Amino acid sequence: xxxxxxxxxxxxxxxxxxxxxxxxxxxxxxxxxxxxxxxxxxxxxxxxxxxxxxxxxxxxxxxxxxxxxxxxxxxxxxxxxxxxxxxxxxxxxxxxxxxxxxxxxxxxxxxxxxxxxxxxxxxxxxxxxxxxxxxxxxxxxxxxxxxxxxxxxxxxxxxxxxxxxxxxxxxxxxxxxxxxxxxxxxxxxxxxxxxxxxxxxxxxxxxxxxxxxxxxxxxxxxxxxxxxxxxxxxxxxxxxxxxxxxxxxxxxxxxxxxxxxxxxxxxxxxxxxxxxxxxxxxxxxxxxxxxxxxxxxxxxxxxxxxxxxxxxxxxxxxxxxxxxxxxxxxx
Amino acid sequence: xxxxxxxxxxxxxxxxxxxxxxxxxxxxxxxxxxxxxxxxxxxxxxxxxxxxxxxxxxxxxxxxxxxxxxxxxxxxxxxxxxxxxxxxxxxxxxxxxxxxxxxxxxxxxxxxxxxxxxxxxxxxxxxxxxxxxxxxxxxxxxxxxxxxxxxxxxxxxxxxxxxxxxxxxxxxxxxxxxxxxxxxxxxxxxxxxxxxxxxxxxxxxxxxxxxxxxxxxxxxxxxxxxxxxxxxxxxxxxxxxxxxxxxxxxxxxxxxxxxxxxxxxxxxxxxxxxxxxxxxxxxxxxxxx
Ligand SMILES: Cc1ncc(C[n+]2csc(CCOP(=O)(O)OP(=O)(O)O)c2C)c(N)n1
Ligand SMILES: [Mg+2]
Numbered sequence: 001x002x003x004x005x006x007x008x009x010x011x012x013x014x015x016x017x018x019x020x021x022x023x024x025x026x027x028x029x030x031x032x033x034x035x036x037x038x039x040x041x042x043x044x045x046x047x048x049x050x051x052x053x054x055x056x057x058x059x060x061x062x063x064x065x066x067x068x069x070x071x072x073x074x075x076x077x078x079x080x081x082x083x084x085x086x087x088x089x090x091x092x093x094x095x096x097x098x099x100x101x102x103x104x105x106x107x108x109x110x111x112x113x114x115x116x117x118x119x120x121x122x123x124x125x126x127x128x129x130x131x132x133x134x135x136x137x138x139x140x141x142x143x144x145x146x147x148x149x150x151x152x153x154x155x156x157x158x159x160x161x162x163x164x165x166x167x168x169x170x171x172x173x174x175x176x177x178x179x180x181x182x183x184x185x186x187x188x189x190x191x192x193x194x195x196x197x198x199x200x201x202x203x204x205x206x207x208x209x210x211x212x213x214x215x216x217x218x219x220x221x222x223x224x225x226x227x228x229x230x231x232x233x234x235x236x237x238x239x240x241x242x243x244x245x246x247x248x249x250x251x252x253x254x255x256x257x258x259x260x261x262x263x264x265x266x267x268x269x270x271x272x273x274x275x276x277x278x279x280x281x282x283x284x285x286x287x288x289x290x291x292x293x294x295x296x297x298x299x300x301x302x303x304x305x306x307x308x309x310x311x312x313x314x315x316x317x318x319x320x321x322x323x324x325x326x327x328x329x330x331x
Numbered sequence: 332x333x334x335x336x337x338x339x340x341x342x343x344x345x346x347x348x349x350x351x352x353x354x355x356x357x358x359x360x361x362x363x364x365x366x367x368x369x370x371x372x373x374x375x376x377x378x379x380x381x382x383x384x385x386x387x388x389x390x391x392x393x394x395x396x397x398x399x400x401x402x403x404x405x406x407x408x409x410x411x412x413x414x415x416x417x418x419x420x421x422x423x424x425x426x427x428x429x430x431x432x433x434x435x436x437x438x439x440x441x442x443x444x445x446x447x448x449x450x451x452x453x454x455x456x457x458x459x460x461x462x463x464x465x466x467x468x469x470x471x472x473x474x475x476x477x478x479x480x481x482x483x484x485x486x487x488x489x490x491x492x493x494x495x496x497x498x499x500x501x502x503x504x505x506x507x508x509x510x511x512x513x514x515x516x517x518x519x520x521x522x523x524x525x526x527x528x529x530x531x532x533x534x535x536x537x538x539x540x541x542x543x544x545x546x547x548x549x550x551x552x553x554x555x556x557x558x559x560x561x562x563x564x565x566x567x568x569x570x571x572x573x574x575x576x577x578x579x580x581x582x583x584x585x586x587x588x589x590x591x592x593x594x595x596x597x598x599x600x601x602x603x604x605x606x607x608x609x610x611x612x613x614x615x616x617x618x619x620x
Contacts, residue, residue: 048519050485050488050517050518050519050525051518051519052518052519053518053519054518070519070525070526071488071526072485072488072517072525072526073455073456073485073486073488073489073517073526074488074489074490074526075489076490077488077490099454100454103454104454133362133363133364133365133430133438134364134430134438134439134453135430135437135438135439135441135453136437136439136441136451137405137439137451137452137453137454138438138439138453301432301437301441302430302431302432302434302437302438303431303432303433304432307432308432311432
């Protein structure tokens with residue numbers, strides 16, 4: 001029997017039951033993945049800026065104390081030392097809070113990592129408004145934009161902890177300048193060890209012909225839940241756009257040719273983020289009505305992750321509303 | 332009881348600091364997250380500043396002649412909010428909404444929320460340069476006020492801090508007084524393990540600063556140091572404040588693990604009981620401050 005869920009992506013058999021899924025932050029998958037990768041690749045070194053446990057770099061530091069460098073609260077030092085390590089043949093993973101890495105050290109990343117084309121793996125945790133109570137200063141909503149504008153940079157936003165683990169392994173295996181965007185808040189882990197993951201290859205998780213939801217990060221799960229909720233009324237296609245750059249144009253075009261309408265979903269500013277990236281490509285190749293879920297030119301604020309997602313209209317309800325809007329605009 | 336400034340009696344100041352410590356802990360507990368270590372360590376200094384040393388008027392928070400207080404290490408804002416509340420800038424009830432949705436009492440200070448906050452902070456290392464800019468502006472206008480920059484030891488690992496240090500030395504900003512929370516802790520451990528900073532005095536003197544060091548919990552020492560620092564000519568001044576992080580709560584004192592987490596119900600109860608004990612000792616004259 002044909003099922004809209006794509007069997008090739010081998011999601012958890014409980015993918016449809018949020019309560020049955022383990023909840024983890026994507027940073028947890030990174031911490032695990034880095035230790036795994038480091039066992040295989042002796043050149044991997046780890047650095048952090050006074051955020052060992054916070055970024056889950058402490059797992060690597062405990063396993064490989066001689067390959068770990070603590071730079072203190074010094075994000076510019078963090079990425080420039082990493083660039084030097086890469087020049088010396090190492091594969092550095094440099095972690096910090098997204099607001100400061102890559103928020104504070106953007107130019108150093110631009111010149112010493114991207115322009116030099118050094119294989120530094122920049123890891124930003126605590127991204128998006130789901131950082132919650134710490135408030136606007138710590139809720140980075142611009143990092144995807146900052147990073148995807150840089151030539152040579154790859155930008156990866158895993159949908160769950162398992163995908164973050166796989167992304168870390170993939171980065172280590174084929175090291176080039178990369179930004180890995182991670183979160184602290186716990187969300188359902190719905191992909192599995194067998195779920196395919198390839199940098200630069202977006203995956204269709206749910207198949208439909210009326211509208212395409214393109215999501216990145218934990219919002220992919222919301223998109224799936226929406227697809228299920230609308231089953232029988234609207235045939236929703238869900239793309240997990242875990243790699244924002246390089247942009248998988250082929251997968252997006254194939255879907256939008258079929259559906260002719262797009263909703264993007266992300267915990268980031270619309271301008272410069274996933275929504276912007278998709279709009280740039282569609283404007284050029286296949287203009288289609290689009291709606292954007294994300295933060296519209298605003299700073300965040302203190303609150304729980306749930307309250308903030310509601311406040312900024314990044315919930316399943318908001319995705320459904322956007323779908324109805326975009327369908328109404330479809331010719 | 333509304334305070335009248337400045338308070339001269341160190342006992343009254345110590346009692347106020349004790350109240351502020353209790354309130355900031357209640358606020359962090361209610362929020363379920365926040366930074367008690369540095370907040371408790373700096374409570375005496377904040378009390379001395381807002382109730383004794385600063386030239387300010389909570390009823391006119393934007394008074395142009397006010398001394399400017401720039402909190403660079405914004406994560407210790409619970410002590411700033413609680414102190415400002417007791418000084419009359421906002422209500423204590425509002426402080427208890429710390430970190431909650433819709434509150435003006437944001438997890439890290441937002442300048443536009445509360446009149447009297449000179450800047451937004453949280454991202455470390457950028458307060459000293461802003462204070463230096465304010466000090467230069469004051470000099471350009473021949474304004475007589477002092478700019479106080481409150482910084483932490485951890486944020487001295489940021490290059491931005493040292494860029495400010497150099498500039499303040501170059502421009503001989505004698506209307507700038509920095510007070511460094513030298514508590515020897517940060518998130519990942521003790522500062523000298525994470526990234527050694529000592530000797531602070533020698534480093535600053537080499538950059539053209541006037542430096543003094545104080546026991547941050549000794550009121551007379553701190554009050555004298557501020558007086559002296561304000562009167563230094565042709566140099567910016569640094570007061571290295573040796574604080575005990577978590578001061579007043581036995582299980583938090585000197586523990587970097589208490590840099591940034593909220594006490595549980597039981598932990599709060601114990602903390603408040605210990606602070607009440609200290610309060611009784613202050614009253615009876617058996618506590619050193
Ligand atoms: C630019 C920047 N990088 C990282 C952080 C995360 N952070 C918050 S507090 C802190 C430790 C700073 O040490 P210190 O100010 O001495 O902390 P305390 O004494 O209050 O424990 C860090 C790394 C930040 N707020 N800003
Ligand atoms: Mg400190």
